[in-house]
Amino acid sequence: DIVMTQSPLSLPVTPGEPASISCRSSQSLLHSNGYTYLDWYLQRPGQSPQLLIYLGFSRASGVPDRFSGSGSGTDFTLKISRVEPEDVGNYYCMQTLQFHWTFGQGTRVEIK
Amino acid sequence: EVQLVESGGTLIQPGGSLRLSCSASGFTVDSDYMSWARLAPGKGLEWLSVMYRDGSTYYTDSVRGRFTISRDNPRNTVYLQMNSLRAEDTAVYYCARGRQGYYAMGVWGQGTTVTVSS
Numbered sequence: 001d002i003v004m005t006q007s008p009l010s011l012p013v014t015p016g017e018p019a020s021i022s023c024r025s026s027q028s029l030l031h032s033n034g035y036t037y038l039d040w041y042l043q044r045p046g047q048s049p050q051l052l053i054y055l056g057f058s059r060a061s062g063v064p065d066r067f068s069g070s071g072s073g074t075d076f077t078l079k080i081s082r083v084e085p086e087d088v089g090n091y092y093c094m095q096t097l098q099f100h101w102t103f104g105q106g107t108r109v110e111i112k
Numbered sequence: 113e114v115q116l117v118e119s120g121g122t123l124i125q126p127g128g129s130l131r132l133s134c135s136a137s138g139f140t141v142d143s144d145y146m147s148w149a150r151l152a153p154g155k156g157l158e159w160l161s162v163m164y165r166d167g168s169t170y171y172t173d174s175v176r177g178r179f180t181i182s183r184d185n186p187r188n189t190v191y192l193q194m195n196s197l198r199a200e201d202t203a204v205y206y207c208a209r210g211r212q213g214y215y216a217m218g219v220w221g222q223g224t225t226v227t228v229s230s
Contacts, residue, residue, distance in 0.1 A: 001173070039215050041157070048206060048222055049149075049157060054215035092157050096216045099162075099170040101147075106156035 002026050002095050006104035012112045013087075019080045021107045023093035028073045029056075030097075037097040040069055040078045044089040052091075053078065085111060114138035114219050116207050121224030124197055132192040132224055134207030141183045145210030146190045147217060148181060150203035158203075161192065165212060197228045 003026040013019045029036045040053035051060040053069035056076060066081040080087055088111055093104040120132040134146070147162040161171045161181040169181050180193040190207055204225050208217035 035213070039217070041217070043151070043157065048220040049208075049217070050220065051215055051218045054218075058214075060215070060218065090156070094159070094216055096210075100172060101159045101162065101170075101216055102172075103149075103157045103159055 001100045002029075002098055002102055004093055004095055004102050004104035006091075006093060006107050009105065009107055011107055011109045013080075013083045013109055014112050015085055016082050019083050019087075019109065021078045021091055021093075021109075023071075023076045023078070023104050025074045025076075025095055029076075029095050030073060036072060037095060038069075038071070038076050039094045039096065040067075041092045041094060041103075042087075042089050043092070044086070047089075049092070083109075083111075114209065116209065116219060116221035118205065118207055118221040118224040121205060121226045123227045123229065125230050126198060126228055128197050128228075129193070129195045130197065130226060132194065132205055132207075132226070134190040134192075134221060136188050136190070136209070139209065140185070141188050141190050141209075142185050145212055145216065146181075146183065147208050147210060148179075148190075148192045148205060149208065149217065150201075150205045151223075152200070152203040155203075159216075160205075162210075162216075163190065194226070197226075199228050202226060202228045 036056040038056045041049045043049040057069040148160040204223040209219045210216045
């Protein structure tokens, strides 16, 4: 199975400042069709997870444009341009290139 | 409106069996990916299983052979049959709908809690 490794595991942030989370896969997530099968999810405290980014960089419907995804191959980044208080929670990357999908271990974002 | 509602979670003894249900509205469960994931206390999200449009199924290693995903098209419901339950299966279980070729889990249910304890 593909192993997904996130860093950092904990990220204290200041509202209004940028934030960045890294995700690395144990093998390339580039499919032969040219798409990269990497999603990002946010689980806010007490809520169900929600999809933020898919195919590495496409924002899901309703997701604010302060969230962006980038990267290729095995190295990916989720960036928040200006952190808002409602952005606290646990962020996960996930690969769906292989039939056995796998999440990263999660990054806890909290306000300083 | 697309919606998923899980049910069936409860307190159950180790070694027991349980079936979780995921009732869908606003779409049909055979129209795309349907999957299950869980969040155990103090842990991160764990993907468990997926059923594709064509009915093919896949599982993570920790539940393969014990859990079975299935769907009932007339009831528009997806199930997760869980056998030989262990304490480490204690978690909130979520079902989700994806879009094949795009994203894995675009719409999530509210979750149902399974506690495995004697």
